[in-house]
Amino acid sequence: MEIPEHYKYAVIPHIMVDGAAEAIKFYVKAFGASELFRLDGDGGRIVHAEISVQGSTLMLGDADAPFSPTGEGGASVALHVYVPDVDALTAQAVAAGAELLSSPTDMPYGARQSMLRDPFGHIWIFLTPIVA
Template sequence: MDVPEHYQHAVIPHIMVDDAAAAIDFYTRAFGASELFRLDGGHGRIVHAEISIEGSTLMLGDPEPPFAPPGATTPVALHVYVPDVDALTERAVAAGAELLAPPADMAYGARQSMLRDPFAHIWIFLTPLDA
C-alpha cells in the first residue's frame, strides 16, 4: 500500500467545526494555512477538506453523524512548530483567536503560546529556543 508522503509516520488530526468554510478562512489568515482541497457537500457545507500548516496536514469538515463539533472547548490540543511563535501569535490574535497563554520560554527548550480558535479548538504553537 502506498501511503501519501504527507500522511506517513503521522497521526492526522481530523476536526469537526460548524462552518468549515469559515474555519479554513480563519486558519489561512491566523496560522498561514494553505488549503489543499475541499469536497463541497452542498448548502454551504464541506464534507471534507484538508489544509496544511507548517507542512502538517489537518483534515476538517462540517460535522455529520457520527461526528459532532466541540462544545465550549475540546479535550484535544493541536501542537504545531513554527519559525516565529511571537509573530504567529500576534497574527492569530488579530484574526480572532483567543490568547490563553502568551509566548514564553519554556523549561523544555521551546518558546510557546496557547490559543483557542473561534471554533473552540486549542492550539499550542512552539518555536525551538535554539532556532
C-alpha cells in the same frame, strides 16, 4: 497504491466544526494555512477538506454524526492513521475493546477504511490504500 508521503508516519487529526468554510478562512488568516483539497457538499457544506499548517496536514469538515462539537455522545475530532492492513488492525482493536462504528469498506477515494471509538470516546479512522 502506496501511502501518500504526507500521511506516512503520522496520526492526522480530523476536526469537525460547524462552519468549516469559515474555519478554513480563519486558519489561513491566523496561522498562514494553505488549502490543499476541498470536497464540497450540498448547501455550501464541506464534506472534507485538508489544509497545511506549517507543513502539517489537518483534515476538517462540517460536522455530521458521529462527529459533533456539541452533540450528545459526539466527538469533534477523529484521528486518521494509514496502516498496512486495515482489516487486521480493526479486528485487533475490536478484540481489545474498541467499538466498531464502521467495518472495513472500500471507499471511492482509493482506500479501505474502518472507523472505531476507543474506550475513552475518541474516534479513530484507519485506512489502507487500495492497489489500483
